[in-house]
Amino acid sequence: MKSIKKPIVIVGAGFGGMTVASNLKRLNPSLPILVVDSEANFMFKPLMYEVLSEELPMWEAAPEFSDIFSNSGITFLRNCLTKINFDENILEFSDELKVGYEFLVLCTGSISNNLLVKGVEEHCYFFNNLNDLNKLKTFLLKIQKDNIKRNLFIIGAGPSGVEIACKIYDIHENKFNIYLVERSNEILSKNKIFNREEAEKALENRKINILLNTTVKEISEQKISISNDSGIQDLDHDLVVWTAGVKPNLPYIDEKIAQKDGRILVNENFQINNYVNSFAIGDISIIEGMEDLPLTAQVAMQEGNHLAKNLELLCLEKELLPFEFQDNGEMISLGIGEASISALGVTLSGKFAFEARRLIYASKMPAISKTLKSGASWLFQKKSFLNQFINKYPKEV
Numbered sequence: 001m002k003s004i005k006k007p008i009v010i011v012g013a014g015f016g017g018m019t020v021a022s023n024l025k026r027l028n029p030s031l032p033i034l035v036v037d038s039e040a041n042f043m044f045k046p047l048m049y050e051v052l053s054e055e056l057p058m059w060e061a062a063p064e065f066s067d068i069f070s071n072s073g074i075t076f077l078r079n080c081l082t083k084i085n086f087d088e089n090i091l092e093f094s095d096e097l098k099v100g101y102e103f104l105v106l107c108t109g110s111i112s113n114n115l116l117v118k119g120v121e122e123h124c125y126f127f128n129n130l131n132d133l134n135k136l137k138t139f140l141l142k143i144q145k146d147n148i149k150r151n152l153f154i155i156g157a158g159p160s161g162v163e164i165a166c167k168i169y170d171i172h173e174n175k176f177n178i179y180l181v182e183r184s185n186e187i188l189s190k191n192k193i194f195n196r197e198e199a200e201k202a203l204e205n206r207k208i209n210i211l212l213n214t215t216v217k218e219i220s221e222q223k224i225s226i227s228n229d230s231g232i233q234d235l236d237h238d239l240v241v242w243t244a245g246v247k248p249n250l251p252y253i254d255e256k257i258a259q260k261d262g263r264i265l266v267n268e269n270f271q272i273n274n275y276v277n278s279f280a281i282g283d284i285s286i287i288e289g290m291e292d293l294p295l296t297a298q299v300a301m302q303e304g305n306h307l308a309k310n311l312e313l314l315c316l317e318k319e320l321l322p323f324e325f326q327d328n329g330e331m332i333s334l335g336i337g338e339a340s341i342s343a344l345g346v347t348l349s350g351k352f353a354f355e356a357r358r359l360i361y362a363s364k365m366p367a368i369s370k371t372l373k374s375g376a377s378w379l380f381q382k383k384s385f386l387n388q389f390i391n392k393y394p395k396e397v
């Protein structure tokens with residue numbers, strides 16, 4: 001067994017980081033693990049839509065790290081990584097703290113990408129983290145009581161755009177003319193056909209306007225400029241939600257580290273080129289020689305699970321095993337109380353899919369303190385039904 005003098009440091013306690021930390025602790029409880037995150041709360045991103053629609057209270061989808069890690073044997077530090085000295089194994093944080101590491105795991109996720117479109121940063125709402133969720137929720141609450149019909153533009157018809165459009169329609173029926181703007185010629189272009197068809201029906205039932213083959217040129221305080229076959233149009237808007245893309249969150253990485261499409265290039269063991277004790281997983285990394293994997297929680301968790309096993313092998317001075325991805329399918333929410341699932345040959349839609357989706361997600365929540373688990377939690381009250389579902393339906397979607 002290798003002697004570990006400094007901690008194994010995991011930076012970013014999202015889906016990838018939480019999975020590495022909890023699995024590694026379970027495999028080898030004696031290892032010193034330090035988890036660092038710049039935020040105070042874990043954000044279960046696939047449930048942000050349910051928090052927006054108040055189907056789920058905030059604390060269930062965004063539990064505090066202090067609760068998650070209490071009595072876990074894992075040390076948690078709230079701090080923001082700003083620089084890495086890979087040669088000397090030292091991390092630097094925003095308050096000038098320096099921390100040494102034996103092994104380093106980076107998994108700092110994605111941030112919204114404005115695609116350099118003028119006015120996006122200043123005039124759009126985003127939907128990528130707890131802060132974005134709170135801002136959008138505050139705006140929707142503010143206008144809840146008035147009777148003005150507003151123009152809402154949602155940019156990007158990927159899962160986030162489609163899910164937000166359906167939820168906002170259901171929360172505020174008849175309050176918005178909703179326009180879903182998409183640059184390509186179809187919605188959910190990277191998703192399963194079944195989910196795409198269910199989403200098309202859900203959008204049609206809600207009379208949401210879909211503008212395909214349409215590019216956003218510029219956004220100002222009151223106008224949005226779009227371009228399509230009909231030419232350039234300047235339209236009035238009251239709210240623009242930008243879900244057109246994300247980019248890796250890597251302000252602490254310099255050009256010495258090999259990258260592809262802005263993501264850290266790693267080998268099939270997630271090792272960063274030339275630095276065999278440093279790893280990157282989840283949205284920030286891309287595996288050399290492998291087909292690009294989607295930016296999903298499913299991928300980040302499978303990678304985290306595999307990396308935990310490899311770190312244990314490294315500590316035992318054994319050979320590492322290469323990662324293989326298993327596509328377990330996908331789920332999307334489609335308005336209040338509705339969802340669509342396409343996974344491992346099973347397709348489900350409507351209310352039953354909605355229940356199944358929430359129950360599957362309940363099983364994915366990080367192991368949190370007994371107080372939270374036994375409290376008035378919807379997710380954990382329903383856990384007694386969970387086994388019935390996960391015996392029948394897929395686990396890692």
Ligand SMILES: Cc1cc2nc3c(=O)[nH]c(=O)nc-3n(C[C@H](O)[C@H](O)[C@H](O)COP(=O)(O)OP(=O)(O)OC[C@H]3O[C@@H](n4cnc5c(N)ncnc54)[C@H](O)[C@@H]3O)c2cc1C
Pocket residue numbers: 011012013014015016017036037038039042043045046047048049079080081082107108109110127128129160249252281282283284295296297298299300331332397
């Ligand atoms: C609204 C929404 C819905 C989604 N729905 C689904 C879904 O249904 N299914 C699915 O599979 N995927 C879904 N995704 C995608 C999924 O959430 C991401 O792919 C996944 O979270 C990536 O995991 P990660 O560990 O790479 O990063 P994240 O889970 O984003 O975690 C990154 C962590 O790093 C921390 N961090 C960032 N920078 C620093 C720093 N410098 N120092 C310290 N800490 C830092 C952040 O605070 C964060 O906690 C959704 C994403 C969004 C935004």
